[in-house]
Amino acid sequence: MDIIDDLPDDILLKILSLVPLKTAFDAQLLSKRWRKLWRRLSILNFDRAFHKSDISFKLFMHTTITFLEYPVIESLNVRSAPTEISHGLLVMNDLLVNRVLRKVDVFSAHRDRSILSYYIYTYQTLVILKLENLILEDNYQNYFRIDITLPSLKVLQLIRVKYPSDEFLSRLLSSLQSLEDLILDRCLSDKPGTTTTLAILVPSLKRLRFVTCPDYCRHNVMMLNVNTPCLNFLSIEEYWRNVSFADRKMEELVEADVNVIFINTKKLLRTLISAKRLSLCLVTSKIPHGDVVFDQLVRLEICTCQKEWWNLLERVLLDSPKLRFLKLHQKHRFGIMDPVARWEEPSVFPDCFVFHLETFEWRGYEGTQEEQKIVSYILRNTWRLKTATINIHPEVSLMMIMELLAMPKASTSCQLVIQYINDPWK
Template sequence: MDRISELPDELLFRVLSLLPSAKDVVATMVLSKRWQFLWMFVPKIVFDDSYQDIDYARFSRFVDRSLILHKAPILETLHFKLGKTCGASDIHVWIRAADKCCVRELVIEIDTSSIVILPRSLYTECSMLVTLKLKNTILVDVSSSVSFPSLKTLGLLSVKYPSGDFVQRLLSNCPVLKDLRVEQCPGDNVNIFTVKVASLKSLCLHTSNDRVVEDAHGLVIDAPCLEWLDLLDNTGGFCIIENNMPNIVNAHIDVTYSLPGKIMTSITSVERLDLCLLTSKDAYPVGSIFCRLVYLKICTCETEWLNLLMRVLGDSPKLRALRLERYHACRASQSRPYWSEPSSVPECVLSNLETLEWEDYEGTEEEKEMAAFILRNGSCLKKVTINPISTSLLKKLEMIKDLSFSPRSSPTCRLSFDCCEGDQ
C-alpha cells in the first residue's frame, strides 16, 4: 500500500475511477492520511442503490453528502443506477448538483419495473453536458426551450416520450450532436421517430420486437453527414431518408420493410455492409453501385437471401470479404431459398474476392451450388471457411466431402471447416 500511495494524485484518481461504485471509492479514505481526501477528487462516480442491498433512504443521504463534498473541478462521469423507490425529487437535486460539478457525462439507469419521470431541470441545468445516456426513464414535456449546447453523444434506451414532436424538439436543440443511439420500446408514444440532425455522424436506431403500433409507424432520417448507420426494425413499417448520406462508411441494415430501396440508394458509399432484408426484387433500384464496398455480411434467414446476395455481389466490384450468417430463426412455413446460377460472374468474384466465411452452413442443394459457384470462379480466393450447422458428425463429413472435391479457380485457396481440425 505504501508503494501505491507514492503514485501521483492523477494516477490514483484514475485507479479509484475503476472501482465499481462510489461506496467503494469513499471506503478508501480509511487506508491512510494520504487517502483520506483522495475520493473527493475522483473524476468518475457511480452511485448504485442496489449495491450491497442498502436501503434507499441511506443511499439518498449518501449521494447528497458525496456530491456536496466532491471537489474535482470537472466531474467527467456521473452515473446513477437507480431502483424501484427512486423519485423525481431526488433526481432533481442530483441534477442541480451535477451542473455545479460541471459534469461532462451523465448516465441515468432506472430499474425496468419502475416508472421514474425525469424532472424539467434535466433540459435546462446541464448545459455543460457532452454525453447524456438515459435508460428506462420517462421524459416530461417542457414549454420552455431545451438546451444542450455542448452535447455530442445521446443515448435514449427504452425511454418514453410525451410525443413524437418532443423528440424532434429535443434533437433540434442539440446543435453539435455527433452520436445518437435509440432503442424504441413498447408504449413510447412515438409512431414516427424523426431524426433530423445536420451534425450527426453515428446513428443506431433499434426497435423492440415487442413494440406494437396500430397506426402507421416508421422512421424519418435526415442526417447528410452520417458515417455510421445501424437500423434494426423487424416490426414492419417504413423508413424515409430525406437526404442521401454520401459519407456512410459502415452500415448495419436489419429491417422487414417491404420497400427498403431508399435506404440502400442512400448508402452507396458504404465500405462495410451488414444486411438482412425480406426481399431482393425491391431491395434497391437497378443501376445502384456500391463502388467502395469491400466487406459484406448477409443474413441467411430469409427465403430471398441467395438472390439478394447475388444482386449485391453484381453491384459491388471491389468486394474482398464475404460473410454469410444466420442471426434470425427461420419461420416454420418459410420456403427454401431459390438458386439460379447467373449468366455472368460478378466482377468482384472474378477479380477481388479473397475470403468467404459461412456460418450455419446446412449443405442444401442450393447452398452447395452457390458455394461451388464461388469456388469455381473466385480466382483471387485465399481462404474459404465453412462452419456446418448440423450436429450429426456423419452429415458434417458429407458436407466436407462435397465441397472438398469442388473445382477451385484459385490454386492458393485454402478450404477450412470449423467443425474439424486441418485444412482441405
C-alpha cells in the same frame, strides 16, 4: 497502509475514482491523509446498493456534491437498485447547474423503478449522456414547456428508456446540434399497441445504432424516418415496421449494418452506395440491376434468413466491382423462408469474381439444394479466391461434406475449410 499513504494525491484520487463514492467517503476514517481527499474527486460513482433507503441515498448524493471542492465533474455515474421507487434521481439542478458537468451515466436495475427528472436536459456543458432502464418523468406538459439546452452533447445512449412520446423524442434529437453518436435501444421501452412516428433528423450525426426486438415490433406499428447525411456508421435492427431513409446517398458512410423488413429496398441501396463495409438482412423481390454501383464496397455480409435472400446477394454482387470479402450468414432464428423457392444461376457473373474477391465465408450452411448450387457457383467463378470457409450446421451429413470437398474451384490456390459450429446464429 503506510505504503499507500506515501503515494501522490493524483494516484490516490485515481484509485478512489474507481470505487463507489460511499467507499471513498468512508476511507477518510483510515487516516488524516484521506480525510478530505474525496472532496477533490471529479469522477463520482453513486451506487444505491450501499445505502439502506432511497432517502439516505439521495441525501448522501446531495451532501457530497455540495462539499466538492472542484467546479468540474468529469463523470457522474448513478446506479439505482430496484427496492423502492426513485423519483427524480437528478433533480439536484441547484447543485449541478453551476458546475461543469461532462458526463452523466444513469442505470436502474429495474426499468419500472427509477424515474429521471427532465432537468437533465438543461446541463449546458454535458458531452456524454447514457441512460438505461429508466422512465423519463411522465409530465408531458413540462417536456414541451422546458427548453432543451444541450449545446455540447456529442454522445447520447438511450437503452430501454420509456419516453413521454415519440414526438418528444423526435424533438429532443432534432434539438441536439452537436450530436455525433446516438444509440437507441427500444426493446421493452414502450407500451405495446401504439402507432407512432419517430424522426431521427440530426445533420451532425456520425454514428447511429437503432435496435428494437422482434417480439416488441409485432405489437407496434411505427414509422421510422432517418435523415442523417453525415453518418459514417449505421446500424439498424428494425423489424415489422416502416423504415424510411432520405432520398440521397450518405456521402461519408463507411460501414452499415441494416436489418429491416418493410422498406423501399431500391431507395435504401441508393443511400448506402458510399459504404466500404455492408451487412444486409432485407426482404426483397427480384431487383433490376444497373442503377446503383457500390464502387467503394470491399466487404459484404448478406443474411440468409429471409425469403429469396439470393436476389439481394446477386444484386449487390453485380454492382460491387471491388468486393474482396463475402460472407453469408444466417443471423436470425426467425425469418420468411420459402421451401419451394428456387435459385437460378445468373447469366453473367460479377466483375469482383474475376478481379478482387479473395475471401468467402458461409456461416450456418445447412446443405439444402439451393445452398449447394450457390456455393458451387461461387467456387467455380471466383478466380482470385484464397480462402473459402464453410461453417456448417450440426445436422449436415457427412455425404454433404464430401460433396462440398468435391466441388470444382476456379482458383487453384483456394483453401477450402469446412467446420461444424454449435450455434450458427452467433
